[in-house]
Amino acid sequence: GNSVTQMEGPVTLSEEAFLTINCTYTATGYPSLFWYVQYPGEGLQLLLKATKADDKGSNKGFEATYRKETTSFHLEKGSVQVSDSAVYFCALSGRGSNYKLTFGKGTLLTVNP
Amino acid sequence: DTEVTQTPKHLVMGMTNKKSLKCEQHMGHRAMYWYKQKAKKPPELMFVYSYEKLSINESVPSRFSPECPNSSLLNLHLHALQPEDSALYLCASSRVPQDAYGDQPQHFGDGTRLSIL
Numbered sequence: 001g002n003s004v005t006q007m008e009g010p011v012t013l014s015e016e017a018f019l020t021i022n023c024t025y026t027a028t029g030y031p032s033l034f035w036y037v038q039y040p041g042e043g044l045q046l047l048l049k050a051t052k053a054d055d056k057g058s059n060k061g062f063e064a065t066y067r068k069e070t071t072s073f074h075l076e077k078g079s080v081q082v083s084d085s086a087v088y089f090c091a092l093s094g095r096g097s098n099y100k101l102t103f104g105k106g107t108l109l110t111v112n113p
Numbered sequence: 114d115t116e117v118t119q120t121p122k123h124l125v126m127g128m129t130n131k132k133s134l135k136c137e138q139h140m141g142h143r144a145m146y147w148y149k150q151k152a153k154k155p156p157e158l159m160f161v162y163s164y165e166k167l168s169i170n171e172s173v174p175s176r177f178s179p180e181c182p183n184s185s186l187l188n189l190h191l192h193a194l195q196p197e198d199s200a201l202y203l204c205a206s207s208r209v210p211q212d213a214y215g216d217q218p219q220h221f222g223d224g225t226r227l228s229i230l
Contacts, residue, residue: 046219089155
């Protein structure tokens, strides 16, 4: 079946530091890949997505590239802000009978001023 | 602001109570989902409605009863819950059911935080 593995953290950074959260996946076929963010006390928000190999998703300064050869979808941001403190979930959705959204365990990011 | 609205935001109930959670979206989405999320864990899928029909039940206990009165509304009826059912309940919707294309993102509400006494 499908699975997602992401670094669990917690990750603590200073403001303006570079962020990488690793995500690798196992899936049959060609899944779509997503990053969701959950701020304290809120639901999940779609941060970015990529639907085919070599696609780059980007939003709010965050980027992730769909790497089929390494089955990875690492999240990066060049300069984090305190407001980026949240839990980040990597997720995939397969095709056909594997369409359910499969989440990684989540990574808690804390950015200090 | 989220486009999926859930009410109430918080709910405290006893094990013998009956209550309902409500979810509403006006994006024209035809797939709606219920998830359960425990602290520091990812969401776990409970139910999927596709074109107002229940298409997936992830072996959820019968004390949880979903209902989809129309394409914009989704309810979750609760009865005789257990303390371990305390969690954040999230509703989500997507433009089409995931099995059609697999690439439709799900849009989540802010959830109902449920506490069972």
